[in-house]
Amino acid sequence: EPEVTQTPSHQVTQMGQEVILRCVPISNHLYFYWYRQILGQKVEFLVSFYNNEISEKSEIFDDQFSVERPDGSNFTLKIRSTKLEDSAMYFCASSPDRLLNTEAFFGQGTRLTVV
Amino acid sequence: AQSVTQLGSHVSVSEGALVLLRCNYSSSVPPYLFWYVQYPNQGLQLLLKYTTGATLVKGINGFEAEFKKSETSFHLTKPSAHMSDAAEYFCAVAGGGADGLTFGKGTHLIIQP
Numbered sequence: 001e002p003e004v005t006q007t008p009s010h011q012v013t014q015m016g017q018e019v020i021l022r023c024v025p026i027s028n029h030l031y032f033y034w035y036r037q038i039l040g041q042k043v044e045f046l047v048s049f050y051n052n053e054i055s056e057k058s059e060i061f062d063d064q065f066s067v068e069r070p071d072g073s074n075f076t077l078k079i080r081s082t083k084l085e086d087s088a089m090y091f092c093a094s095s096p097d098r099l100l101n102t103e104a105f106f107g108q109g110t111r112l113t114v115v
Numbered sequence: 116a117q118s119v120t121q122l123g124s125h126v127s128v129s130e131g132a133l134v135l136l137r138c139n140y141s142s143s144v145p146p147y148l149f150w151y152v153q154y155p156n157q158g159l160q161l162l163l164k165y166t167t168g169a170t171l172v173k174g175i176n177g178f179e180a181e182f183k184k185s186e187t188s189f190h191l192t193k194p195s196a197h198m199s200d201a202a203e204y205f206c207a208v209a210g211g212g213a214d215g216l217t218f219g220k221g222t223h224l225i226i227q228p
Contacts, residue, residue, distance in 0.1 A: 003158075004158065031214070033214070033215065035215075035216075035218075041220065042119075042218045042219055042220040042221065043159075043205060043207075043216075043218035043221070044218070045215030045216060045217065045218075047215075048214035048215055050214075055214055056214040056215055058215065091158065091159065093159075098214065099209055099214055099215075099216065103161045103164070104161070104216070105158075106151075106158035106159035106160070107158045108156065108157055108158045109158060
């Protein structure tokens with residue numbers, strides 16, 4: 001069964017460092033998303049991506065964040081200069097159509113720890 | 116703006132007992148409502164969703180949820196709990212043309228043998 005895969009499963013980085021979280025969405029999907037969950041808090045929407053551009057982003061997704069689909073298969077989330085408060089579980093998701101018309105499939109998540 | 120409130124961060128039921136996980140939402144537009152489940156070390160999996168039409172929605176693994184507009188609720192139920200139902204359950208809302216889901220904090224379901 002096709003699935004969304006995320007690497008690495010756990011990443012530790014020093015404050016101020018750049019980090020790239022990687023995701024391979026399901027191959028025929030057109031919409032891609034990043035969510036995050038700070039420990040003990042709710043899952044929060046960060047950004048959606050369609051047709052090689054951001055279609056929607058939340059207030060959390062500031063200039064420190066960027067997304068890219070560099071090669072037609074990977075979908076990455078970059079945090080330029082990590083802060084302690086960026087420590088969270090980051091989930092990638094993809095869907096074949098707009099979310100309201102279909103289902104989003106989520107990856108297992110990458111746990112980012114900023115020290 | 117949309118929001119979701121899940122009452123009870125932890126719910127414990129006996130195997131074979133009724134499961135009831137509560138979800139209330141706030142939305143300024145007709146909502147689309149979702150329940151997701153997360154098993155340990157796995158991603159979020161869609162259990163069921165309500166978009167339009169019948170207000171009682173049936174999902175996978177014997178779960179169902181009923182959309183009650185007057186109560187702004189979308190509670191998740193299962194008549195008889197199984198040990199394999201132990202997981203984290205998330206209620207979410209979308210609408211107004213938004214791409215993203217707004218999630219609740221989640222409810223950890225514990226099944227007692």
